[in-house]
Amino acid sequence: MQRFNILWADDEIELLKPHIMFLEQKGYKVTGVNSGADALDIIDNQNFDVVFLDEMMPGMTGLETLQQIKVLKPQVPVVMITKSEEEHIMEDAIGSKIADYLIKPLNPNQILLSVKKILQNKQLVSEKTNMSYQQDFRNISMELGDDLDYEEWINIYKKLIFWDLEIDSTTNKSMQEVLEMQLSEANSTFGKYIKENYESWLNDSEVNKPLLSHQVMKKKVFPEIKAGKSLFFIVIDNLRFDQWKVLEPMILEHFHLEEESAYFSILPTTTAFARNAIFSGMMPLEMSKKHPQLWENEDTDEGKNNNEEEFLKLHLQRAGIKSKFSYHKVIHVNQGKQLLEQLPNLVHNELNVMVYNFVDMLSHARTDLQMIRELAPDESAYRSLTKSWFEHSPLFDMLKKIADLGQKVIITTDHGTVRVNKPYKIVGDRNVSTNLRYKQGKNLNYESGKIMEVRKPEALHLPKLNVSSSYVFAVEDYFFAYPNNYNYYVNYFKDTFQHGGISLEEMIVPIISLNSRKNSV
Structure with missing residues (x-):
């Protein structure tokens, strides 16, 4: 464990020895001083990870010392400790951007919790988040194997977004790649779900369907x-x-x-x-x-x-x-x-x-x-x-x-939009629509597979320019690319955010x- 340095200023510092020994047993190094002036002298010459500051000290008060610390070392977190529960003291301390506020008599675990919250918050949150996602990863994987309805798809997508934002907010993003793989798997399954159900949503009044x-x-x-x-x-x-x-x-x-x-x-x-x-x-x-x-x-x-x-x-x-x-x-x-x-x-x-x-x-x-x-x-x-x-x-x-x-x-x-990465070759005449995630036109030539083909646009309540017009929609993170000047086209549009096709994000x-x-x- 990283050894953190704590500065503790209190005019009764000798009486706090049991608390200091408790923290040192937990791996923290604690330096004790008797006054605000001593705290300022030592903090000007040494680096500390957190400062404990008694509010009721003779001479320079805790609040006065706090203001000076914020000038000398504005990034150092300060915990204000006081016997008083007066509201104006709390407000002054909070307004001065303290990290925490403790009221005497102190409890050793209360102090430890404050220290961990300030100094190890990001590490502990990262560990807990990664562990929790690992547990939910299995649940989501099992759900993806079920025959899901539209409400269950919304819930899965919201879960994936929740974990994406949670992992993104941590310092250790070790599960990010796993999450991206799971989202990719979800989009693959979602594409099949839309192919099987979308037409019935539009034409069958009896089926369970989402708001469109x-x-x-x-x-x-x-x-x-x-x-x-x-x-x-x-x-x-x-x-x-x-x-x-x-x-x-x-x-x-x-x-x-x-x-x-x-x-x-x-x-x-x-x-x-x-x-x-x-x-x-x-x-x-x-x-x-x-x-x-x-x-x-x-x-x-x-x-x-x-x-x-x-x-x-x-x-x-x-x-x-x-x-x-x-x-x-x-x-x-x-x-x-x-x-x-x-x-x-x-x-x-x-x-x-x-x-x-x-x-x-x-x-x-x-x-x-x-x-x-x-x-x-x-x-x-x-x-x-x-x-x-x-x-x-x-x-x-x-x-x-x-x-x-x-x-x-x-x-x-x-x-919405989806970040596209995989090109999908398609051939069409000059009148084919230009969108990268869907194409409308006649005589479209492509390899069947990772797309949704719509030979009868009217079945999806879509207009068509010609009698033989059809639509094709990209799924997952594919995007359509023409064989002409293929490499330039792919390099230009790969890893861009596009819309028009079928994905959870869109x-x-x-x-x-x-x-x-x-x-x-």
Whole structure:
């Protein structure tokens, strides 16, 4: 065990000898001094891992000594020890960023717990986390061998995200590779599950099925629209479930979590298909047939999501909802700031829909810009970059102000992304769609196997450009690559975040209901 050095300052240090001997028997080296002044002299010349500081010392008090220690050695953790339980002393000590606060009479185990919590926390957490995941690894592996339904798949994915975040927060990431292998196994099994069940979800009213993109507003949003209240429905494009989990603690400082659930993004898991389905309440084939003036096919150069507001308006009309609503799409920071300035007017609407495109832009930038790839080389860094953006974004400012106004929020996304690593050769004509995780076109040529083939698009409620058009979807972490200039193409797109296909990360996405903390006061 690493030998840690402890400095203990107390004007009755001789009376604490039993506690010091106890710590030394546990492997710690303890240096005792009688005053704050002596503590400052010795800490200026020696390095200590933690300082125990009595608050009630003659001359320089513990709080005064603490302030000087923070100037000399700001990173050294300090434990304040006092006989007093006065609240203002506690507040002063906590405000000075102490590591712990102990009240006399001291208990040896109480002291040991404080030391371990401060000095060995990361090591102990790492060991416990790795041991706990090893135990759960077997449970998850056994579950993956069962015939799972959609709810069980959501639970498995949430478990894998939980362990990913837990292991990522430890210093010893020895189980990270094992977790990645288990996630890969889960995605392989999930791909087979979607191939076997997705069509029946869309066409068989009797089967047990998850909430899908085109049902989100009808099932989750419309029931929450209330007269005299303002509901904010916020869609963060391309937000994975693990990214939501790193944003969640910041958001829950201002809101109560009413419900954290998940829904399945429709195929293809792209903005053009999945997000249009959210706002229209229809599957893509129905959109293209009933509103051809609003639906943009793959062969057009027009933006595929330019008509979301109109789709939303028609959706509300079909549902018989006459509430006043607004729709805003935020792509640039200035647009976010301008929208924030409109908030006092927006609260007079019963429904406010906001689309934030930053996370989608981040995934594309990571593909195109080497600097972003280096900033976000893996999922952990990708989450961190998302968190950093959100913390300083107009969206977070918007949420804080909505909370201050006591309003309710529903947050979701249209799909997630998966980091792709394995190329899959495909051949098609110049009109084949360009997405790396799915292809639509005629005369597609590929090797059957690690893909989902859809010869009859109408069975999945998908439009087709030609009579012979078909779709193919990549599963796991595959991406489609053309034989022409193959090596360049593969090297450019390998290890990038893509969407459009079938994976846990792309299809199982969060939908969150929040209520302002002010409403519980």
